[in-house]
Amino acid sequence: MRKAIWLVLPLVGLGLIAAGKGGSDHRHQKMDAQPQQKDSSATEPGGVPAATIPVANRIVGVAQNVNCDEKNDDRRSELCAQWKAVDAAREGVQYSVLSLIISSALGLFSTVLLVWTFAETRSTTRRELRAYVSARPGTLVHFRHSDGSQAICFRFTLRNGGTTPAYQLMHMGSAAILTEQQAEQHATRSWNAIPKIGRPKAMVVHGGEEAEGEIVPPEPVTAAQLEAVRKGEAEFYVFGLIVYRDTFREKRWTKFCYVLDADEFKRGEALASKAMGEPQPMAWQLAPFGNDAN
Secondary structure, X not given: OHHHHHHHHHHHHHHHHHXXXXXXXXXXXXXXXXXXXXXXXXXXXXXXXXXXXXXXXXXXXXOOOOOOEOOEOOOOOHHHHHHHHHHHHHHHHXXXXXXXXXXXXXXXXXXXXXXXXXXXXXXXXXXXXXXXXXXXXXXXXXXXXXXXXXXXXXXXXXXXXXXXXXXXXXXXXXXXXXXXXXXXXXXXXXXXHOOOEEEEEEEEEOOOOXXXXXXXXXXXXXXXXXXXXXXXXXXXXXXXXXXXXXXXXOEEEEEEEEEEOHHHHHHHHHHXXXXXXXXXXXXXEEOOOOOEEO
């Protein structure tokens, strides 16, 4: 029995040794079948860490270092596709901002143009509808005094050339025998310093209608002044002012100045001597100053 045991034990040991050698060979075969990969902790000669080469994501036929610069990219690269999407989005935003700026500028210009057009249309309409009052010279009435002086009354026509009424209309003025230089200085004075002679109460003159006005100097024309006119040393001037409000309640005014030269004044005197106190039509001239309106 003991012999049999001693014979079996060597056979069992030989079997175990054979089995262990076969397992080791199988493990070496499996390791050889796997791709080789360098350890990240390994170092190359010279002490420089060896580069780690990714294996798991490796795609056959695609270069490992893909350059995504313009005209040098790969359509199968996911990174390049992402950069292309970012570039396209950035360009889209830039074009959107540019379009917004252009649209805003055009919108602002259109708004300004519309407001200007509306303002011009409104102003034109108001100018077409408002009242325009002017003065047309008429007659001269002489009243002779015993001392040789004369009281002279200037009568004229107020005409509204507009299409709407002139409200609160008043006229005033003065007359004097002056040289041209004196008359020009007189016309440039403030109207507050000129005697207000005329119709004291306001009236309404409708569009296209006329009204009569008159100016009577506060002082009679002296004999010396009349002689200066007859000699051509002075002329007879009439200064007038018309104030009113138009239909838009804007305050308007018209200044006028007319003159009679020596010859025309003497002709009027000759006519007045035959019919003293009767209005005599005269050939008035528009003075080169003292005429204005707003």
